Amino acid sequence: NPDNESDSPTKGVTISAATSLSGVLEEIIPLLEQVYPDTTITVNLGSSGKLAQQIEQGAPTDIFLSADQQYMDQLENKQLILPDSRTNFASNSLVLIGSSETSYALDDLNYLLSIDENQIAIGNPNSVPAGKYAKEALENKDLWRLDNLQSQLVFAKDVRQVLTYVSSGNAGLGFVYKSDLNRDESVKTILSIDESLHSPIIYPAAVVSTTSHPDIAKEMTKFLTSSEVQQILDKYGFES
Amino acid sequence: MTGACAVLKVSFEKSLKNYTLHIDLSVGEEIITLVGPSGSGKTTILNCIAGVSHPDEGIIQLNDKVLYETSKKPLAIQKRNIGYLFQDYALFPHMTVEKNIQYGLKDYKLVEKLIDIVGIKPLMDSYPHQISGGEKQRVALVRALATKPDALLLDEPFSALDEKTRVECQDELLRIHEEWKIPIILVTHHMEEAKKMGNRKIQLNKGKII
Amino acid sequence: MTGACAVLKVSFEKSLKNYTLHIDLSVGEEIITLVGPSGSGKTTILNCIAGVSHPDEGIIQLNDKVLYETSKKPLAIQKRNIGYLFQDYALFPHMTVEKNIQYGLKDYKLVEKLIDIVGIKPLMDSYPHQISGGEKQRVALVRALATKPDALLLDEPFSALDEKTRVECQDELLRIHEEWKIPIILVTHHMEEAKKMGNRKIQLNKGKII
Amino acid sequence: MNYTPLWLSLKIAGIATIIVLIMGIFLARILSRNQFPGKRIIESFLLLPLVLPPTVVGFGLLFLFGKNGPIGSLLLKWFDFQVVFTWVGAVIAAIVVSFPLMYQSAAASFGQYDKNIENAAYTMGSSKWKVFWTVSLPLAWPGLLAGLILTFARALGEFGATLMIAGYIPNQTETIPLAIYFAVESGNTNEAIFWVIGISMIGFAALIWLNWWSGRNILRFTNNQ
Amino acid sequence: MNYTPLWLSLKIAGIATIIVLIMGIFLARILSRNQFPGKRIIESFLLLPLVLPPTVVGFGLLFLFGKNGPIGSLLLKWFDFQVVFTWVGAVIAAIVVSFPLMYQSAAASFGQYDKNIENAAYTMGSSKWKVFWTVSLPLAWPGLLAGLILTFARALGEFGATLMIAGYIPNQTETIPLAIYFAVESGNTNEAIFWVIGISMIGFAALIWLNWWSGRNILRFTNNQ
Numbered sequence A: 001n002p003d004n005e006s007d008s009p010t011k012g013v014t015i016s017a018a019t020s021l022s023g024v025l026e027e028i029i030p031l032l033e034q035v036y037p038d039t040t041i042t043v044n045l046g047s048s049g050k051l052a053q054q055i056e057q058g059a060p061t062d063i064f065l066s067a068d069q070q071y072m073d074q075l076e077n078k079q080l081i082l083p084d085s086r087t088n089f090a091s092n093s094l095v096l097i098g099s100s101e102t103s104y105a106l107d108d109l110n111y112l113l114s115i116d117e118n119q120i121a122i123g124n125p126n127s128v129p130a131g132k133y134a135k136e137a138l139e140n141k142d143l144w145r146l147d148n149l150q151s152q153l154v155f156a157k158d159v160r161q162v163l164t165y166v167s168s169g170n171a172g173l174g175f176v177y178k179s180d181l182n183r184d185e186s187v188k189t190i191l192s193i194d195e196s197l198h199s200p201i202i203y204p205a206a207v208v209s210t211t212s213h214p215d216i217a218k219e220m221t222k223f224l225t226s227s228e229v230q231q232i233l234d235k236y237g238f239e240s
Numbered sequence B, C: 001m002t003g004a005c006a007v008l009k010v011s012f013e014k015s016l017k018n019y020t021l022h023i024d025l026s027v028g029e030e031i032i033t034l035v036g037p038s039g040s041g042k043t044t045i046l047n048c049i050a051g052v053s054h055p056d057e058g059i060i061q062l063n064d065k066v067l068y069e070t071s072k073k074p075l076a077i078q079k080r081n082i083g084y085l086f087q088d089y090a091l092f093p094h095m096t097v098e099k100n101i102q103y104g105l106k107d108y109k110l111v112e113k114l115i116d117i118v119g120i121k122p123l124m125d126s127y128p129h130q131i132s133g134g135e136k137q138r139v140a141l142v143r144a145l146a147t148k149p150d151a152l153l154l155d156e157p158f159s160a161l162d163e164k165t166r167v168e169c170q171d172e173l174l175r176i177h178e179e180w181k182i183p184i185i186l187v188t189h190h191m192e193e194a195k196k197m198g199n200r201k202i203q204l205n206k207g208k209i210i
Numbered sequence D, E: 001m002n003y004t005p006l007w008l009s010l011k012i013a014g015i016a017t018i019i020v021l022i023m024g025i026f027l028a029r030i031l032s033r034n035q036f037p038g039k040r041i042i043e044s045f046l047l048l049p050l051v052l053p054p055t056v057v058g059f060g061l062l063f064l065f066g067k068n069g070p071i072g073s074l075l076l077k078w079f080d081f082q083v084v085f086t087w088v089g090a091v092i093a094a095i096v097v098s099f100p101l102m103y104q105s106a107a108a109s110f111g112q113y114d115k116n117i118e119n120a121a122y123t124m125g126s127s128k129w130k131v132f133w134t135v136s137l138p139l140a141w142p143g144l145l146a147g148l149i150l151t152f153a154r155a156l157g158e159f160g161a162t163l164m165i166a167g168y169i170p171n172q173t174e175t176i177p178l179a180i181y182f183a184v185e186s187g188n189t190n191e192a193i194f195w196v197i198g199i200s201m202i203g204f205a206a207l208i209w210l211n212w213w214s215g216r217n218i219l220r221f222t223n224n225q
Ligand SMILES: Nc1ncnc2c1ncn2[C@@H]1O[C@H](COP(=O)(O)OP(=O)(O)OP(=O)(O)O)[C@@H](O)[C@H]1O
Pocket: B016, B017, B018, B036, B037, B038, B039, B040, B041, B042, B043, B044, B045, B087, C129, C130, C131, C132, C133, C134, C135, C160
């Protein structure tokens, strides 16, 4: 592998990745390590917003895997990523879930309010991407502004919290990603949200501009779109 | 103090570090002075009577009240109604002299007079850390008397006082005893004082009355 | 204590709550006894000499050292080398009697002997809260002497001791003074003691020497 | 600007502090006077909310007080009352996370004064209750005040566990820390700074007031100046 | 099972506790002896990390210690050292969040004993330093110990600020609280329970050990039993 700017025998690459990718990365990293045997790969997990903030403050990151375009745009505007390295490598879809004991299913979001559930958990639209998409979908159905919906909403700081609320029975329903479901058997899908109701959920990757190994980082980023990686992503519920 | 003659009966054993304290004593409506070398157990006796510490076995009785009896739960300090001037005064550091005295106050008139006689009137607003050693001692004396107790324990009550103040306090105590007629035990190192104050003198040595 | 005759010069004013303390005093290689009614300022004088509190103005001098002078920074307590037996002992509650005495120990031999003479040998492993009032006083005495000070301040050092122990301690102090020849100020309420111990007696009243 | 988080925070932190103060003093007093084998185990159990991430504490609380939880289901059955997603849940979270602060401070301060002074009070015929209020409490006060300050500050700043059990419901469970968190997360810097300043001022005011109030009412002895 | 979080947590909490202990005692001692107008402002500023959500504290630290931050840039220039994403960052986070606990406890306990005992030590010719170590410190010890316990527990449990400045980097900055959080996050209940028990045992052991050690070495006076 061509690498001309560093003469140290082992190189370190730090990947900051959205928490929702943790399962996938556990399988991808060994693959990367096979391809780049003299490179140490470090993974830093967090919510996309936190990771973006860390990068803005100069945290030593080489690759950023975001769960949302917004944060990547933010970094690109500040020229903190190499624009030509930006690649979309995964996509996701939104589902409405209930606890595994739920006896009904819905065909359409319109029926949401007809269900006698007193609490609906949703990621905070201002900071949690899944919440933002859910809000878009509800707005498209003209449900968002309705008082009886608003009074039922509970906002969570991340998708995991939505899952906890639903699986513990404290919230009847919740909006999460499809990829979150394989982690939890105590919840089940009530409705798959029509993708036309919200902007596309696409995971972008990019090389951070302060990287000291831009070439390796770019190659690794590209590697994410390889069929090997795409198969793994499929397995975890990220459709490609 | 109803009816019969007030009496404090003390008869117990308590093992201390270097010897065992044996004491057998009955105090009527009199002042008993307790003398003995430093470390001979005087304070310990008073502590047991007041209920601050407890004997190993024996009996302590005040009038009809049993204060302590072997292997029974000792009567709580606050139910004994015994006035106690501690050797180190044990004033409340967070209260003024006035508040210290008022704490368990029962006999208003007496106290007003006492404050004058022992000469602590100008100190009423001071805190204990703002007054002299002898002043503390007098405050503690007045505080112990203010509760109008059924018996009185005084641990070297005049040791930090000058001749003149001492005599004034002694005389006042005698007068009060005259009026109250309660058992009083007074620890002192002054032979003269023991003679003057005590109807009886009890000499202690290594925990035994001799 | 090099050269000339050891001398402690004390001349200051300090206003207290109820009166102003005026003191003018020079102590050579002698024992001065300080007597006076409770609250007349005895402890305050010792505190000022030791450096625990400070006069309003005046001068305090020990041999060639200026301890205090108007509007100058007073010499720190720890640089004065003055032994002080506090009226309330101020023993270290978290140290055994032995550790208390060893704290500033300079004169090993003397202390070993002293411990025997004043009779606190059996207490060496006890903590201050485990010993009697008179025992505490003797520990504090030994502790003050152990530092081999250039001057000694004793605030009612024998007040909690019985006749016999008191005489033993008095005699030992006289012997030590014989040997050390340093200025000693001894506060007492005993006229007898004042006579026995003091080369000179100073009578205080409401802050003034009379 | 919507000031609900301010009132909500004051209400929740205030109530939690009062409850913690009473329970902490009570428990510290009892445990500090008794030595028994399991004491250290109880004490370290009380310390647990401090060593666990608040979110995990919140997770535990959600489990206990949730609709199907052992406590939550009883509350629902008996009182038809749900703790989760209400401000009461926030109070519970604040109590649990700040309790160790009060307990440790109180236990230490009850061991730091001369017990003979209490005995003196008893000889004057005072009841346990009176002695506790008029002697023990004032003598232990410096440490208790420290515990009180820490407790209020911690209750005021509680975030992770609160979010878990009370949820983020604007105007109902949105305390200042939650407002700050979400303002920061959504890049709303001005609002975040507004609330950071706001919560700092509350902390500052509480500190000043507590010191002033305790100086006037409890701690007028200054044997140390 | 990978035990790195255990060693990492012990290292980080241990170092942070020692630093907080020294700084806290030092500052409390200085401030408790001096009265000056701005004192309460300083004190409430010191309390700030307690009233803010840890994540927000972490954000502030990231801003200060980041590559472009006022402190971070200097560290980088002078020592070629970067704090962010290292265990040192976690130590800094732990120090900042646990400092108020030590400071308040220490300040209270330095005000709770009779100052004349220090004077007695001075009359024996002891230096300030000796008196501090042999008299002030042991007399203030009960409160200091409470502060020490709270500090260690808080440092051990620190999560939000740590995650922000040190990141979640397995084997490098993954302390037990982070391990718990991400185990919960990824639905790995067994691992989460394992670490919850682990961190509880550390807290318990620390409590036992601190009490035993301080009983043996510092606090052998029991004027209160
Ligand atoms: N708390 C305690 N624990 C163990 N031993 C103690 C305790 N208090 C006192 N002692 C010991 O018990 C003995 C009697 O003490 P006590 O205080 O009764 O003497 P005292 O006669 O009052 O002496 P003094 O005249 O010096 O006050 C002494 O040897 C003392 O060392």
